[in-house]
Amino acid sequence: MPGEVPLRGRNLGDLAFKTLLTIAAIAIPALLAFLVWELYLGSKLAIERYGLGFISGTNWDPVAEEFGALPLIFGTLTSAAIALVIAVPLSLGVAIYLTEFAPKWIRQPIAFVIELLAAIPSVVYGLWGIFVLIPLLRTAVFPFLRDTLGFLPLFQGPIYGNSMLAAGIILAIMVMPYIMSVSREVLLAVPTSQREAALGLGATRWEAAWTAVVPYARSGILGAIILGLGRALGETMAVTMLIGNRHEIAASLFAPGYTMAAVIANEFTEAATDIHFSALTYVAFTLFFVTVLVNAAARLLIWRVSRGRPSGGQGV
Amino acid sequence: MNRLGWRRWKSRVMVGLMMVAVVVAVAPLVMILATLVARGAGSLNLAFFTQIPVPAGETGGGVAHAIVGTLLIVGTAALLGLPIGIGAGIYCAEYPTARLAVVARFVADVMNGTPSIVVGVFAWTLIVDVQKHFSGLAGSAALAMLMVPMVLRTTEEMVRLVPHSLREAALALGYPRWRTSLSVVVRTCLPGIVTGSLLAIARIAGETAPLLFTALGSQFMSRDLDQPMAALPLTVFTYATGPYDDWHRIAWATALVLILVVLVLSLLARLATRQRFGSRG
Known part of the structure; x- marks a missing residue:
């Protein structure tokens, strides 16, 4: 009963409650600061020895203690770019269809099914990639691409299966649900008057969607795409299992490659020297900074569109 | 007239293309689930759940050790991560304009986008490198770090959904702030917090x-x-x-079990919220 609580005890209770909550809230920035500090300490040795040349070096030889991360950075960027080229049109098509065209009863179920894709663990994508996707690509898709688009350097050379393109395709499947669900949210936030005005001027339904609705949500959609990019850059397991893990920069997408996340996954347990550990931590440090920048940009863009709405654009 | 016809035709083609996009987007999910069941279900038997692996090359054995390991590692991660995530989430909702709340919210977004492998490196430098041996606890710490920002954001959103009138009524009846927060506000949105926690557990699992x-x-x-x-x-x-080959068979079966665990947790999460609305009629 509230009446029985003495006034002093009440204040003590409030004080204790607020203190506990504050400790929990302080823990969040403290953890992140601690993470940055530990990564810095861990990579200090490599930063001092290689400096920024680490980023432009192409040779990775743990035995000779030579570490250059350029092929890794190249692989991370290329696989993420392939993923976006495939995933962006698909997820935008689905998002526009679900908000503007689909029958009402089908919208929620389709959105739910696609969001289920986001719940599948990365390692399961990798497993499926090794035993289903790679054989399909090696026997059917890659030869077809080489026959039709083989005049481009991108689609030349021997076909192994495990390759940059395979990693890009699995990444596309994995980032699609994120881009789709955030784009859908920002499209839903576009005022109905935008659509009505365009339709009232005689636009077809597609023209109304493409010229009145999509431009209105432009920066939010860009935010969704950059959020997907952030996911693709940091994705580890599925890429490690499909990309072929070779330290080289090849023009052909059929050739194996390597990414920053994958090299950490593969070499961290095998590293024997301090400088090897330090170089791998340096890679993690670099990857961390790239993803922080990418995500900050995405949040800013999404926030600009959905501010003022009660249930902001956090989405995922 | 001709031009209008062309515009209508274009509109129809674009809608058709978008429907193709929907099919292409849903296809991987169907294919992955179908392959998991087709290649994994046959290996699920009692031994699979109760035995540990046999030496490489022999057939048989199970993954009981991995089931126990996942339960222990994820359970410990939840014990470490949930109090911090829920506490910080309530803080952000109760003092939304406090500088600490703004900082915590922003940092949680940054952490949400941090690659999980980087968090793994952090846990390695923090625990494994100091202790000089690998441990399940280091894994739990890494997973806890991953779930904290997710739990924070869902908790905050849920607490904010509670109407102000409820809080005011409790305060007017003489409840101190902490009891208003705990037995009125948090009590009201508890199913939502449970849902958020279960989804976070499903993801780290x-x-x-x-x-x-x-x-x-x-x-x-x-x-x-x-x-x-x-x-x-x-x-x-x-x-x-x-x-x-026998390893691949076990990999499929284990992946099927893993997917089932994740899907059951996600379903439970949805049930937790549904019950609330059900009981309110």
């Missing part, structure tokens, strides 16, 4: 990368969090990339 060099994995039954420990996702990775 499938994480592999942060466990690679923390929990490491093991071929034996281990209940000691201070020792290397097996986990379902690690088992899928090891067996999928191994050279034996």
Whole structure:
């Protein structure tokens, strides 16, 4: 009963409650600061020895203690770019269809099914990639691409299966649900008057969607795409299992490659020297900074569109 | 007239293309689930759930060690991560304009986008490198770090949905602030917080990368969090990339079990919220 609580005890209770909550809230920035500090300490040795040349070096030889991360950075960027080229049109098509065209009863179920894709663990994508996707690509898709688009350097050379393109395709499947669900949210936030005005001027339904609705949500959609990019850059397991893990920069997408996340996954347990550990931590440090920048940009863009709405654009 | 006809035709073609996009987007999910069941279901028997692996090359054995390992590692991660995530989430909702709330919210977004492998490296430098041996506890710490920002954001959103009138009524009746928060506000949105927590647990249960060099994995039954420990996702990775056909069979079956765990947790999460609306009629 509230009446029985003495006034002093009440204040003590409030004080204790607020203190506990504050400790929990302080823990969040403290953890992140601690993470940055530990990564810095861990990579200090490599930063001092290689400096920024680490980023432009192409040779990775743990035995000779030579570490250059350029092929890794190249692989991370290329696989993420392939993923976006495939995933962006698909997820935008689905998002526009679900908000503007689909029958009402089908919208929620389709959105739910696609969001289920986001719940599948990365390692399961990798497993499926090794035993289903790679054989399909090696026997059917890659030869077809080489026959039709083989005049481009991108689609030349021997076909192994495990390759940059395979990693890009699995990444596309994995980032699609994120881009789709955030784009859908920002499209839903576009005022109905935008659509009505365009339709009232005689636009077809597609023209109304493409010229009145999509431009209105432009920066939010860009935010969704950059959020997907952030996911693709940091994705580890599925890429490690499909990309072929070779330290080289090849023009052909059929050739194996390597990414920053994958090299950490593969070499961290095998590293024997301090400088090897330090170089791998340096890679993690670099990857961390790239993803922080990418995500900050995405949040800013999404926030600009959905501010003022009660249930902001956090989405995922 | 002709031009209008062309515009109508274009509109129809674009809608058709978008429907194709929907089919292409849904296809991988169907294919993945179908292959998991087709290749994994046949290997699910009692031995699979109760035995530990047999030496490479022999057939049979199970993944009981990985099931126990996942339960222990994820359970410990939840014990570490949930209080911090929920507490910070309530803080952000109760004092939304406080500088600390703004900072915590922003940092949680940054952490949400941090690759899980980077968090794994952090846990390695923090625990494994200091102790000089791999341990399940280091894996739990990494997973806890991953779930904190997710739990924070869902908790905050749920607490904010509680109408102000409820809080005011409790305060007017003479409840102190902390009891208003706990037995009125948090009590009201508890199903939402449970849902958010279960979804976060479902997500970390499938994480592999942060466990690679923390929990490491093991071929034996281990209940000691201070020792290397097996986990379902690690088992899928090891067996999928191994050279034996029988290993691949086990990888499919383990992946099926892992997916079932994740889907059951997600379903439970939805039930927790539904019950609330059901009981309110």
